[in-house]
Amino acid sequence: MTKNTGMYASVLGGAALVLGVAYGWTARDYRGEELETLSETLRQLEARNATLAAQIAESDGLEGRIEELEASLAAALQAVEDAQLAAAPPETAAEAAAAESQDTTEVVQTVALEFGDPARGEEVFGQCRSCHQIGQGAEDRIGPHLNGIFGRRAGMHDGFRYSDDMAMMGADGLTWELETLNAYLENPKALVSRTRMNFAGLKDPQDRADILAYLRQFSASPQNIPEAAPTAQAREVELSPEVLQLVGDTDYGEYLASECKTCHQQDGSDQGIPSITQWPTEDFVVAMHAYKRKIRPHPVMQMMANRLSDEEIAALAAYFAQLE
Amino acid sequence: MKLNRRVFVGTGMAAATSLSAPMVHAASHGKPKVVVVGGGAGGATAARYIAKDSAGEIDVTLIEPSRSYYTCFFSNLYIGGFRELDSIAHSYGTLASDYGINVVHDWATGVDRDARTVALAGGGSVPYDRLILSPGIDFVEGSVPGWDVSAQNAMPHAYKGGSQTELLKAQIMAMPEGGTYVMVAPPNPYRCPPGPYERVSMVAHVLKANNPSAKIIIADPKANFSKQGLFEEGWQKHYPGMITRIGPDFGGENVSVDPEAMTVDIDGEVINADVVNVIPAQKAGLICGAAGLTEGNWAPVSGHTMQSRMDENIHILGDATNQGDMPKSGFSANSQAKVAAMAVRGALTGSRVFPAKFSNTCWSLIDTDNGVKVGATYEATDEKIAKVDGFVSQTGEDAALRKATYEESIGWYQGITSDMFG
Ligand SMILES: Cc1cc2nc3c(=O)[nH]c(=O)nc-3n(C[C@H](O)[C@H](O)[C@H](O)COP(=O)(O)OP(=O)(O)OC[C@H]3O[C@@H](n4cnc5c(N)ncnc54)[C@H](O)[C@@H]3O)c2cc1C
Numbered sequence: 001m002t003k004n005t006g007m008y009a010s011v012l013g014g015a016a017l018v019l020g021v022a023y024g025w026t027a028r029d030y031r032g033e034e035l036e037t038l039s040e041t042l043r044q045l046e047a048r049n050a051t052l053a054a055q056i057a058e059s060d061g062l063e064g065r066i067e068e069l070e071a072s073l074a075a076a077l078q079a080v081e082d083a084q085l086a087a088a089p090p091e092t093a094a095e096a097a098a099a100e101s102q103d104t105t106e107v108v109q110t111v112a113l114e115f116g117d118p119a120r121g122e123e124v125f126g127q128c129r130s131c132h133q134i135g136q137g138a139e140d141r142i143g144p145h146l147n148g149i150f151g152r153r154a155g156m157h158d159g160f161r162y163s164d165d166m167a168m169m170g171a172d173g174l175t176w177e178l179e180t181l182n183a184y185l186e187n188p189k190a191l192v193s194r195t196r197m198n199f200a201g202l203k204d205p206q207d208r209a210d211i212l213a214y215l216r217q218f219s220a221s222p223q224n225i226p227e228a229a230p231t232a233q234a235r236e237v238e239l240s241p242e243v244l245q246l247v248g249d250t251d252y253g254e255y256l257a258s259e260c261k262t263c264h265q266q267d268g269s270d271q272g273i274p275s276i277t278q279w280p281t282e283d284f285v286v287a288m289h290a291y292k293r294k295i296r297p298h299p300v301m302q303m304m305a306n307r308l309s310d311e312e313i314a315a316l317a318a319y320f321a322q323l324e
Numbered sequence: 325m326k327l328n329r330r331v332f333v334g335t336g337m338a339a340a341t342s343l344s345a346p347m348v349h350a351a352s353h354g355k356p357k358v359v360v361v362g363g364g365a366g367g368a369t370a371a372r373y374i375a376k377d378s379a380g381e382i383d384v385t386l387i388e389p390s391r392s393y394y395t396c397f398f399s400n401l402y403i404g405g406f407r408e409l410d411s412i413a414h415s416y417g418t419l420a421s422d423y424g425i426n427v428v429h430d431w432a433t434g435v436d437r438d439a440r441t442v443a444l445a446g447g448g449s450v451p452y453d454r455l456i457l458s459p460g461i462d463f464v465e466g467s468v469p470g471w472d473v474s475a476q477n478a479m480p481h482a483y484k485g486g487s488q489t490e491l492l493k494a495q496i497m498a499m500p501e502g503g504t505y506v507m508v509a510p511p512n513p514y515r516c517p518p519g520p521y522e523r524v525s526m527v528a529h530v531l532k533a534n535n536p537s538a539k540i541i542i543a544d545p546k547a548n549f550s551k552q553g554l555f556e557e558g559w560q561k562h563y564p565g566m567i568t569r570i571g572p573d574f575g576g577e578n579v580s581v582d583p584e585a586m587t588v589d590i591d592g593e594v595i596n597a598d599v600v601n602v603i604p605a606q607k608a609g610l611i612c613g614a615a616g617l618t619e620g621n622w623a624p625v626s627g628h629t630m631q632s633r634m635d636e637n638i639h640i641l642g643d644a645t646n647q648g649d650m651p652k653s654g655f656s657a658n659s660q661a662k663v664a665a666m667a668v669r670g671a672l673t674g675s676r677v678f679p680a681k682f683s684n685t686c687w688s689l690i691d692t693d694n695g696v697k698v699g700a701t702y703e704a705t706d707e708k709i710a711k712v713d714g715f716v717s718q719t720g721e722d723a724a725l726r727k728a729t730y731e732e733s734i735g736w737y738q739g740i741t742s743d744m745f746g
Pocket of ligand 1: 361397400641685
């Protein structure tokens, strides 16, 4: 029951996001007064949604109520948009209407087709289903449910217990977007070193593209995916075998590591800053390259990794792997 | 700097190969001797790394008058009520017991560079093959007219750790309702560029809770300061109306004080204050000048090895140096110490020497769970330590990120203090 509530809260969150996005997107051209009226409307709607959510959480007929709520949210959204259109000066209205007519769903579909095939993605998703649910009634299982995953902050979906590393990546700013999901699916440990997700990764870019197209159908605000432009290029940590096989010079690693130890404690304490002692060499190498390529968030680590050569990363990995 | 050229053959990995050691230590006295003056961020780190990595091949003596080192880093958090004073005190016990460092609690009063000995206030002298100086800062006399060190009890600087920090906090807690705290901020360069502004944040934090009608005035000779946008955003958000900063355009550089009357004169306007925190202009710790190693206020060094530009047997670290682009911070001093330790071991025992790399990150706390940071990486050129890359927290970051940043600073504090003291 608590899990259910969590999930509905997240649907609500997604819907509120739609409101916010649509509002921000259309309202940009309006003058202050109108903007104020509209924000007021929005606030009232949000308050109403919150009340409805509370009622729903208590109610038994959850399924029915959530549909009601969704309908009411859709109506509310429409009302805000109508109000905005009505308030717009004539030429802006025309522009807005023009923009509206290329409707988001259409745009997204085109992009989705170019980016991946959702039908095939559904098949590929088969291997994820033992842990992750998606779609109506999806709940958290071994892994969190994936409704509304796009735009969700990593490690912050209420009610699910994440690994410390996932929670930390979320706090550092990792948000699930096309490119971060793509990198995570390719090699989960590249992005989140000690993720609980026990999955080797999808090496085939087409598999990932398809699965992402499938997942995206269950996210409330597809227009909120900046990377959804047809030209979007996913970044990846694809390391050549030579880089992965470099044998590090532990003496050099020891000197380089003295810089790491200002923050990362050798004894493995990890308050506020994770321990890196005794990391498997390959995880270390992949993680550092992910920082270097700025796929992992965190400005200090991006900066530190940025000036390390492949040999230096190998030297550090070799040193930390053997450190007691 | 012949030694430099000998040690650093080329750059990059080429230099990362073993070198035949110059073996400069005097034949007469067995193991090579390293003396470190100052057991702070630079000195404690250097002593520990040399002792640890030479595994008994080098004799290390650390000269430091205090038995407890109170870090300046996190001293502002003590003022803000986020840390106990005890939690920022560190003893030299482990350096002596686990690393075999000979810790001498005394002042160094002079250096005989020809005889290679350091004179102690308690009498006697200590010989060295290599000397490392990391004495931190002292204050430039007359930089704030009306103030000198004899006035530091009436108008504390709290810019060296320990009793001064405690005194300043006691004065702030004793301020009358609606009272006035004035900070006289220092001109560049000085230790910990964001330090005065983090302090103002922490003073505001305690006053907001205990004395919300109190006022904070900063008289500042600098047009801009470190993380300015972040601090100003935070002050606006957490302490609206409490903090006034008077920059040089409004006479903030034209300040004198009267410690007896407890007044501050800012460009002709006299303010009656309850607490006056004078942070004067700074210079290298006195021992550097006494040893003839300064040029102007600071001691010039080579970034490759942290060797004094005036004496290749002496390495100087941390706040006292003029090295180039690095800010004067504990993180910087710790980073420089590791480069110096490697160079000293290389020179004395022939251990491998790699190209110098430096880094720095300074965290500051603005209010509960609202941490920000600024950092950069550096490398040595022949002229100076030059900045390579950097970052700074952004205004408008969300609460989760700011909290994570604060928590990271706690981890860093743990990390750097165990890196210094073992
Ligand atoms: C309020 C404040 C906040 C700060 N916050 C941060 C921060 O968050 N992060 C950060 O990285 N840095 C911070 N700093 C800066 C940091 O404290 C200094 O940059 C750092 O301590 C410099 O290290 P050092 O080795 O040069 O000098 P110190 O750490 O000051 O050590 C010098 C030591 O030398 C000893 N000494 C001096 N003269 C002699 C002598 N003649 N004989 C024997 N011993 C001697 C002194 O007793 C002292 O213990 C802060 C500073 C202040 C004031």
